[in-house]
Amino acid sequence: MTSLTLVRRIKARPQVVFDAVTTAEGIAQWWGPDAGPVLLSESEPRVGGRYRVRFRMLDTTEHESSGEFLEIVRPERVVLSWRWKGGLEDPDESRIEITLKAVPEGTELTLTHSRLHNEETRRSHEGGWTGSLDKLEAHFARSASA
Amino acid sequence: MVNHHDRLNRTFWALVDPTRRAMLAQLERKDGASISELAEPFAIKLPAVMKHLDVLDDAGLVTRSKSGRTVTVRLRPEPMREAMEWLRRYEHFWSGSLDKLAAYAQSKDTDAQRRGR
Numbered sequence: 599m600t601s602l603t604l605v606r607r608i609k610a611r612p613q614v615v616f617d618a619v620t621t622a623e624g625i626a627q628w629w630g631p632d633a634g635p636v637l638l639s640e641s642e643p644r645v646g647g648r649y650r651v652r653f654r655m656l657d658t659t660e661h662e663s664s665g666e667f668l669e670i671v672r673p674e675r676v677v678l679s680w681r682w683k684g685g686l687e688d689p690d691e692s693r694i695e696i697t698l699k700a701v702p703e704g705t706e707l708t709l710t711h712s713r714l715h716n717e718e719t720r721r722s723h724e725g726g727w728t729g730s731l732d733k734l735e736a737h738f739a740r741s742a743s744a
Numbered sequence: 745m746v747n748h749h750d751r752l753n754r755t756f757w758a759l760v761d762p763t764r765r766a767m768l769a770q771l772e773r774k775d776g777a778s779i780s781e782l783a784e785p786f787a788i789k790l791p792a793v794m795k796h797l798d799v800l801d802d803a804g805l806v807t808r809s810k811s812g813r814t815v816t817v818r819l820r821p822e823p824m825r826e827a828m829e830w831l832r833r834y835e836h837f838w839s840g841s842l843d844k845l846a847a848y849a850q851s852k853d854t855d856a857q858r859r860g861r
Contacts, residue, residue: 602831604838608846610853618849627848631840704853709842711834 601712608705612698615705616673619696625651632656645670649678665691674698680711690714751804752830755823758803763788764796768805771819779815 608615618624626639630653637660638652650664665679678694692713699706758764767782774781783793797817800806804823809816 602834602838604835604842606842606846608849610846610849614853614856615845615849618845618852624848628841628844630844631837705849707842707845709838711838714831714834 601710601714603708603710606707606709607701607703608707610704611673612700612705613673615698615707616676619698620667620670620672620676622649625649629653630655630661638662643667643670643676652683665694668693751823752827754803755805755827758799758805759824759827761796761799764800767796767800768819771806771817776816776818779817782817 610618618628620641620643622639622641625641626636629636629639629651632655634653634655636651636653638650640651641647641649643649645667647667648664649667650662652660652662654660662683663680664683665681667676667678669675669677675695675697677696679691680694681691690713692711695710695712697708699708759768763786766785770782770785771777779790779793779797782797783790786793797806797808801808805820807818807820809818
């Protein structure tokens with residue numbers, strides 16, 4: 599299964615990070631990869647509640663994703679489904695899991711975005727995705743150093 | 745133009761099978777192999793090898809060239825690069841977003857503590 603995991607240490611308490619991650623007001627402040635603005639942010643942070651975020655990137659393209667809160671345990675864990683609107687680039691639904699752990703300097707946040715390329719995962723009985731990604735990484739690491 | 749997503753589907757589908765990945769790894773070590781060389785490490789029959797090669801070929805991950813009776817198979821890494829770029833876009837999205845989240849949560853918490861709660 600294709601997935602991506604990122605870990606960040608944040609100098610803020612878990613409940614503050616949790617609210618920043620789950621509320622419409624919070625999401626509007628950080629969602630999107632560059633300094634482009636969030637144009638719309640809606641969120642109902644409860645199990646079964648939905649969120650919707652639209653943002654513009656500095657290259658002027660606009661993107662919207664939405665989904666459902668699947669699990670929510672304040673202030674330590676939230677699981678969301680995710681789908682891009684339009685879905686041309688990636689029509690499948692994926693899953694985001696965010697866990698927050700209190701550490702001396704604040705919070706350790708672990709984000710896992712998984713079920714990327716769902717269809718292939720479903721079609722495959724062998725799985726074994728992680729291994730192939732490791733190989734891809736290794737391949738390009740070698741190509742780059744060659 | 746072949747749809748970008750279709751192309752990615754073919755690449756990911758080709759890469760999901762361990763035998764096909766092993767074949768690609770073999771081709772990576774050795775620039776160009778005959779079909780019998782490629783089949784050698786696997787306990788599978790030639791028709792099965794040909795089927796795997798068709799999937800890899802369809803994804804554009806290998807090229808086959810014929811000279812006399814020998815078919816030479818070569819690795820073509822471009823689709824893998826494209827698949828990596830696709831994954832990196834998500835990484836870019838989250839990496840940028842989490843940087844902003846960290847800055848926002850930090851200032852929010854500092855404000856809250858200054859207000860004495």
